[in-house]
Amino acid sequence: MTTTQRFATTCIHAGQQPDLLSGALMTPVYFTSTYIQEGLNQHRGYEYARTRNPTRDAVEGNLAALEGAEFGVAFASGLAATQAVLELLSSGDHLVLGDNVYGGTFRLVDKIMSRFGLTYTQVDTSDLAALRAAIQPHTKLVMLETPTNPMLGLTDIEAVRGLLKELGAPAILAVDNTFATPFNQRPLELGADLVFHSTTKYLNGHSDSIGGVVVTNSAELSERLHFIQNAAGAILSPMESWLVLRGTKTLHLRMERHNANALQIARWLEQRKDLKSVYYPGLESHPQHELAKRQMKGFSGIVSFDTGDAERTRRMAATFKIFALAESLGGVESLICHPVSMTHGSVPEGDRAKLGITDSLLRLSVGVEDVRDLIEDLEQALKA
Numbered sequence: 001m002t003t004t005q006r007f008a009t010t011c012i013h014a015g016q017q018p019d020l021l022s023g024a025l026m027t028p029v030y031f032t033s034t035y036i037q038e039g040l041n042q043h044r045g046y047e048y049a050r051t052r053n054p055t056r057d058a059v060e061g062n063l064a065a066l067e068g069a070e071f072g073v074a075f076a077s078g079l080a081a082t083q084a085v086l087e088l089l090s091s092g093d094h095l096v097l098g099d100n101v102y103g104g105t106f107r108l109v110d111k112i113m114s115r116f117g118l119t120y121t122q123v124d125t126s127d128l129a130a131l132r133a134a135i136q137p138h139t140k141l142v143m144l145e146t147p148t149n150p151m152l153g154l155t156d157i158e159a160v161r162g163l164l165k166e167l168g169a170p171a172i173l174a175v176d177n178t179f180a181t182p183f184n185q186r187p188l189e190l191g192a193d194l195v196f197h198s199t200t201k202y203l204n205g206h207s208d209s210i211g212g213v214v215v216t217n218s219a220e221l222s223e224r225l226h227f228i229q230n231a232a233g234a235i236l237s238p239m240e241s242w243l244v245l246r247g248t249k250t251l252h253l254r255m256e257r258h259n260a261n262a263l264q265i266a267r268w269l270e271q272r273k274d275l276k277s278v279y280y281p282g283l284e285s286h287p288q289h290e291l292a293k294r295q296m297k298g299f300s301g302i303v304s305f306d307t308g309d310a311e312r313t314r315r316m317a318a319t320f321k322i323f324a325l326a327e328s329l330g331g332v333e334s335l336i337c338h339p340v341s342m343t344h345g346s347v348p349e350g351d352r353a354k355l356g357i358t359d360s361l362l363r364l365s366v367g368v369e370d371v372r373d374l375i376e377d378l379e380q381a382l383k384a
């Protein structure tokens with residue numbers, strides 16, 4: 001891979017080369033647990049498949065390149081990747097966590113990692129004054145998401161990097177880029193140290209695998225993450241690695257359509273008179289639209305809207321014909337989610353209310369179908 005390659009070419013080729021044995025153009029799925037050694041201490045870099053697998057190597061190289069990173073480390077799920085990032089810390093360290101991060105991320109920190117002596121502060125990372133106040137001398141990690149789920153709030157990554165620098169804080173800045181994808185936003189270029197993903201969502205893109213990845217330009221962090229990957233063992237399987245590789249070959253095409261469909265739907269929803277609010281960073285009415293334009297190339301496929309009427313929302317949820325009522329996001333097919341009763345059920349009611357996650361809120365994962373069919377589906381559901 002040359003550094004001058006454009007994104008679409010990187011999607012299709014990075015990390016991969018024709019199979020050395022057969023010339024197979026597509027990376028084989030290496031279903032093996034071990035590798036023959038020619039003699040004592042003589043092998044081809046592969047000894048045991050928890051440590052290294054050629055299919056996983058390929059997807060790690062591919063995903064790293066997409067984020068403009070040198071190193072990638074793939075895990076069994078997005079949360080396994082998140083846990084590996086947290087395992088860079090030690091007992092007694094403090095971390096700052098966005099106040100609207102993925103529920104599973106909060107649960108992992110609050111219910112598991114905190115039992116091992118990590119302390120944390122949750123804060124609205126878009127509020128630099130609040131973030132400044134949350135940083136302590138022993139803060140070793142700032143972990144944030146932008147855009148957030150399901151409220152689509154943004155954090156200025158460059159500004160957070162600037163703040164950490166100004167404070168001389170030794171904290172690693174880690175950004176969950178699952179919602180934006182590297183097609184739309186490249187946090188490493190904005191000053192993040194680590195970017196992590198649930199590949200389950202847009203990177204794989206077909207709702208048929210669970211996986212995660214952490215990428216970085218720091219050789220030191222990469223080495224420590226590979227150590228954790230091997231020592232703790234939450235690796236991405238060869239089959240899942242192959243599925244993600246297949247997925248990223250069309251990432252640029254899918255994201256173009258996700259971006260376009262979602263923007264059109266957000267605009268269509270916004271001009272209706274019967275909705276209380278529409279949340280989408282690509283709308284001029286989004287309070288951080290200027291930041292969105294500066295930080296993102298496109299605004300991705302998630303749109304949330306609030307009917308202002310919980311009864312109506314609950315009635316609507318089951319009337320869609322194309323949008324499937326389901327958790328998750330980022331696949332080619334459109335999904336609809338009622339956060340309060342689905343993804344955000346475990347968030348305490350008071351916290352939900354503070355974030356704006358009401359009973360009357362719906363979140364769309366806009367797929368790559370014909371947008372006219374999606375709008376017709378929304379129209380009939382809004383009438384129901």
Ligand SMILES: *Cc1c(COP(=O)(O)O)cnc(C)c1O
Pocket residue numbers: 077078079080102104105145149176178179197198199200201210211212
């Ligand atoms: C889904 C998701 C995760 C967790 O990923 P899994 O693959 O489900 O473990 C983390 N962060 C975000 C933003 C997600 O959407």
